[in-house]
Each structure stands twice: as C-alpha cells, then as structure tokens.
Amino acid sequence: MSDSVGLAVIETPVPLSQGTLDLVAGGIARLWSHIRETDPRAEERPLLLSYDVHPSPAGPVLIEVNTNAGGIATAMQATRHVNLCCPDWEQDVLEARLLALFQRELLGDTPSRTGVVAIVDDELASQPLLPEMHALADLLRRRVPMVLVLDAAELEFRDDRLRRRDMAIDRVYWRSTDFLLDEPRHAAIRRAVTEGSTILAPSPQAYSAIADKRRFLEWSSQPDLSHDPGSGLVFRIAETLPMTAKPVADWYAQRRDWVFKPVSGHGSRGVYVGKSISRKRLAELPAETYVVQRYAPHPVMDRDGHAWKYDVRFFADRGSVIGAAARVFQGQVVSMRSAGSGFAPVRIGDNCCLVRALHGG
Secondary structure (H helix, E strand, O other): OOOOOOOOEOOOOEEEOHHHHHHHHHHHHHHHHHHHHHOHHHHOOOOEEEEEEEOOOOOOEEEEEEOOOOOHHHHHHHHHHOOOOOOHHHHHHHHHHHHHHHHHHHHOOOHHHOOOEEEEEOOHHHOOOHHHHHHHHHHHOOOOOOEEEEEHHHEEEEOOEEEEOOEEOOEEEEOOOOOOOOOHHHHHHHHHHHHOOOEEEOOHHHHHHHOOOOHHHHHOOOOEEEEOOOOOOEEEEOOEEEHHHOOHHHHHHOHHHEEEEEOOOOOOOOOEEHHHOOHHHHHHOOHHHEEEEEOOOOOEEEEOOEEEEEEEEEEEEOOEEEEEEEEEEOOOOOOOOOOOOEEEOEEEOOEOOHHHHHOOO
C-alpha cells in the first residue's frame, strides 16, 4: 500500500493493556451478534466498520460505531513505520485481511466479472483522506484491473447504467457522508443502486442498522459488553438518551455530564460537549434529531510536554477486530485537521505487534 495516506502518523505510541484489548475484542464480537440478530440489514454489505472507544480507569467505553471508517490506511502505515519491532508479515496480514474483506463485500470472487470499481466521495479535491482513497485503490488493483477514484459529481445515470462519461460503473465504494443517498445530487447513484445495476458498499441498509446514533438508545439499555473478573474492568456502551426525554432546562442544568450529538451526523460536526454549550445554543438544537450521550472523558497523553487527548479506533470486519490506531488531537471534540493531530500506533503491553496481540501472543 502507498506510503502517502493523507493523515499524519504520530511516532509516540499509545499504550493499551492486553486485558483491555481482549475486553474490547470480545465486547465487539458480542455487540455484533446482537446487531445482526435484531436487524438483518446489518449484513447487507457493511464493509469496513470502526468502533470508537475511550479507555478509562473503570474500563473502555464505546462511544460510536461507523460503517464509513476512515483512517485504516494511516493506521496500517503507523504499524509499518513506528512499530519497528513488527516484521513485514504483520503488514502483509493486515493488507490480506482488508483485501479479503473488500473481495467478499464489494468485488466478488471472480475478477473477470467484477467490472469497473469506483471509490467515490463528494468534493474530492478537498478531502483530507483523498490519498487514502488512492492507496486503497492501489490495494484493490491487486484483484481487479480497473479501480477509479471519482467525485460523485462526475457520475450520471444514462442508458440504464451509472456512468462516468461513457464508462459504466459496476461497483462503488461509497465514501460520502450521505449515508442514505438522500441528497438530490446523488440521485443518479441512488437510482443505479435501487435498480440493481450498480453494487454499493457500505450500503444504506447497513448504515441504518449499525451506525445511526439512535441505535445506541437500545444498545445502552444493557450497557455491559464484556467483563474481566480479575481486574474488575468492564467494557460498556456509553449511556445514550433521546434529547426529547427531558426539557431543555433539565439538560442545561446537567449539561456537564452529557454530549449532544445529531443522529445522522458524522465526525464532530454538530457535536456539542455539554460543559461548553450555551443555554441559547442548547435551546436552538432540534431535539427530535439529537441524542444525548453520557460524557466519557478522553484519556490524555504527553507529547513534548504538552497534553494531547486521544481515543482508540478499532477497525473491524463485522464483529472481528482487524486493526486499531489512536486518534490524537487537541480541543473539545475529535478533530484530525488541526496542527499536530494524527493517528498513533497502539502498543499492547510489551507487544507492539497488534496482530500478534489479537491472537494471544
């Protein structure tokens, strides 16, 4: 995979105990079992998932689940360039696992029948993860010859096919944050997917079943995902309530304990940490489209005498963890565009090789 992946790689590794890794891996597997049992749409091409976790003294806390996981290429480069104890085979294992995932979910088993694959996003030139898209395109070309990186604005539906100029597009890796294909500018893509002439992943159905933040309302009613009897640590889901559950005055009085999130938002857009929100802004939020999540502080690491916050993003094939990296930043909410922010490798105890740690050694 290309060395140019868009986001910064931070050389300082973030420590994580083997016990915490085991808790998270086991808890993610359990949550996935629940998701697919309660909503079969979760199995409809979810592709690459991410589970965002805040480590804490009482145990890790699950904050968010995404079907449109960004940063996997940067995480893999962090492993290659910072975890120097890891041999090349670990990088090969990660790339092989990722390629197998794409083959199953998007490419199909017969390369000669795959057709043209497009990695698609909006306003492509301004996307910080554009280099990652090109790196993933290079990876996919090991299986299929024609993989393009395109702006959604280049596509049209004509002669019963999704096309870029005269070239028909058979399969789309959808990187846009219009997860449900609701926006008018994506009508051509929506029609091609609805009529079955183009395969798209991750699918809108999988997003609704997995990544809509309202799913946390149900999941957090039984918050404990896994427990380590020896240490007493618990991997739990952050308590989440609909904003309509209480009057604005009550939320404001308790605001320091909560984070306000739009149900269909992405990243930190529209997210307000309670301790920083004004009464006026809180009253302006559309309560019917917001959830409120129990505040779980980010852990802090020292870099050159300065405090930096972080969380840990676990990349997964459904309920099976395949990689992880820490997102390091400063500010109230996660921002990977600010100076000095980036992805850091995760060091598991004395074993910096994540693949080995995931397999118990």
